[in-house]
Amino acid sequence: MTVEEDLAFGPANLGLSYEEVMRRVERSYTDLKISELKDRKPFELSGGQKQSVSIGGVYAMLPKIIVFDEPTSMLDPIGKERVFSIVKDINKQYGITIVLVEHEMSEIVKHADKVIVMNKGQVYLQGSVEEVFSQVGKLQELGLEIPQSIELSMRLKEDHYIDKVLLTPAQVIEACSGFQPKTPAAAAAPAPAVKQAAAAGDGREPMREPIIEVSHLRHSYLGDHDDLKDVNLTINKGEFVAIIGQNGAGKTTLARHIIGLLKPDAGAITVNGRAIADRSVAELSREVGYVFQNPDEQIFTDSVEDELRFGPRNLNKGSEYTDGIVEEVLQDIGLHKYREVWPKYLSKGERQRLAMGSIITMEPDVVIVDEPTTGQDWRETLWIMDLLRKLNQKGKTIIIITHNMEIVTRYCNRVLVMSQGELILDGTPKEIFTRRDKLKEAYLRPTDITYIAQNIAFMPDDIISVDEFYQVFREMVG
Ligand SMILES: Nc1ncnc2c1ncn2[C@@H]1O[C@H](COP(=O)(O)OP(=O)(O)OP(=O)(O)O)[C@@H](O)[C@H]1O
Ligand SMILES: [Mg+2]
Incomplete structure (x- = not known):
């Protein structure tokens, strides 16, 4: 029921003394910097906070071998760095063997002693980092990212x-x-910190017509502190926006407000010039679509096709329209072969695409995607992002929430940085990534190429x- 119980569960089950269990729990707190979550309920944490707590639980058990299956996919960049340095530490200090399943090549290059590349159920390449990463052509053939x-x-x-x-x-x-x-x-x-009009990737100027306006938004989940503090922002039609920031900064909370799932403690939001306060979530979903941080919280029907049909049918769009859009989206998300399949049988990437597809079939003006690429390999990441770019080029406003700074620099023309419930920066990727002081404050760091420069x-x-x-x-x- 609490984070502390969760961390103590593993070591307590090993039959260790109370003192030893608590010593290890304390170490998880300090090393993962999660002491402030001690008395919180695990299911009320942000996505990344949950991930840190589950790492803490395994860490407290100190087994001989730890297998990490994408341990940092939902962590902010500094949180990622911290987990990798802990992993390295437990490897060195306690001699624990680490097996890490990871998509982020730039981290592998920095930390691994040995790399195994798998393809279609077989070991395809193995060797030292040098040996494996010198075979760039082969890696690219498999659709893997080159750091x-x-x-x-x-x-x-x-x-x-x-x-x-x-x-x-x-x-x-x-x-x-x-x-x-x-x-x-x-x-x-x-670059001078002058606000330039954000230019889209293809050089097209987005229209400067407000579509979402948030003013003086305040929200508190538990009543003891504010999770959003006086957030003000305007998003214009046709923009491709990234919201970035530390785990628990309030990104998902802000998105939940924009789609009307949460009610503000103070402040107001308008979509297409009309206040959302007295509009229903269902009505608002015609204008703003939201893809959940975890696609499994969203997918609920028994087949891929039903999932895609649900939205337009619910909006009474008529069967001709529905048939047409469902076919189009099935192609776009690459799931036409799986139309009859039970969604639970799909891979994470496919479920992510399905969740996006079920929003796209409703053709909302704004699509908000909460961490579209977590747990995806690079090829899948580019596919998902290209799909969003295509929607953007058709005039849709796209908002992504992400911890992947490389996709921010490749796809977005505007970046909003959140820190502890506040919006602390707003600008183009170039403007944002030169603000090193502010970035640090928000637990962010630029991509390696910016860092190198x-x-x-x-x-x-x-x-x-x-x-x-x-x-x-x-x-x-x-
Ligand atoms: N249902 C809830 N009840 C209580 N507190 C919550 C709840 N959901 C979120 N919070 C808290 O609100 C704050 C903001 O959470 P939010 O999920 O918006 O963060 P986030 O920026 O999306 O983080 P992440 O990058 O980890 O997904 C966090 O401190 C979180 O613990
Ligand atoms: Mg979140």
């Missing part, structure tokens, strides 16, 4: 700036720092892609 540090160093090697492919950001920083810029004066300052004296602070890095580097170094 930015490796992608960049491959280009640097191709053009003979360096003579071997480097693995980690630290190695790339060291190698690049050895070069001299042709024009030291050009050592660029961060920020740690090379002559490179600008606001680089957000490998292409951009390489272009600027060549211009500076010659």
Whole structure:
């Protein structure tokens, strides 16, 4: 019933003394920085908080081998770093063998002793990080992500700036720092913090017509403190917005308000110029669709097709319309072969796409997706994000909540940063990722390529892609 009981459950079942159990519980608190959750009910925590607590429970048992199955998929970037450093620590300090199942290649490169690549039920490649990641072609064939540090160093090697492919950001920083810029004066300052009109990925200017307006929104779940404190923001038609921030910052809570699932303690929200306070959730769902952080909280019918039909049927859209849109979406989400299948049999990625599909068939003006890519491999991630981009290009407003900074820089033209129930930054990806002080406060860090640029004296602070890095580097170094 409480986080403390949850952490104590494992070690208590090992028959350890009360003192030892409590010692281990305390260590989980401190090392995972979750002491403030002690008396909370696990099922009332945010997605990432739940994940930290479950890691804490296993950590408290100190077994000889720990298998982590994507332990950090829902954690904020600093939380991720912390878990990886704990994993490394328990590996070194207690000699515990760690088996980590992980999609985030940039973390594997930094931490693993050995890498095993699986494909279709077989071991496809295995070896040291160097051995495996030198076979970039094979990895790409499987649709796996190539870490930015490796992608960049491959280009640097191709053009003979360096003579071997480097693995980690630290190695790339060291190698690049050895070069001299042709024009030291050009050592660029961060982009001025001027608010520019956000430009969409394809250069199209989104219309500046407000679609969602939140003013002075305040919310408290338990009544003892505010989980949202005076949030003010306007989202315009056609924008592609990311909401990012620490676990428990209030991102999901804000989304639940926008779709009318929660009622504010103070403040107001309008959608399409009309206050939502006295509109029903069902009515609002014609205008704003929300895909849950966990697709299984959303999927409830017995077949893929029924799931897609439910929305339009409920909105009385008529059978001709419904048949048409369901077929179209089945193709788009790549599940036409599975129309009869029980959704529980689908993979996580497929369930995620199905959950998105069931919202898309209602054709709302705004689609909010809470962590669309957690637990997905890179190919699946790009598929889901490209689907959202396509909707955006059709004029839909897209809002994603995510901990994946790489998709923020690739897809979004505006970023909202939340920290402890407040909106603390609002700007383009370039503007946001140069605000290092504020980012730290919100437990965020930029992607590796931005980090690399920020740690090379002559490179600008606001680089957000490998292409951009390489272009600027060549211009500076010659
Ligand atoms: N049903 C609930 N009852 C009580 N407190 C809650 C409930 N749901 C969320 N909270 C608390 O409200 C705060 C904001 O939670 P929210 O789920 O909005 O965070 P989040 O930013 O979406 O985090 P994450 O990145 O981990 O998903 C957290 O402190 C969380 O513990
Ligand atoms: Mg959340």
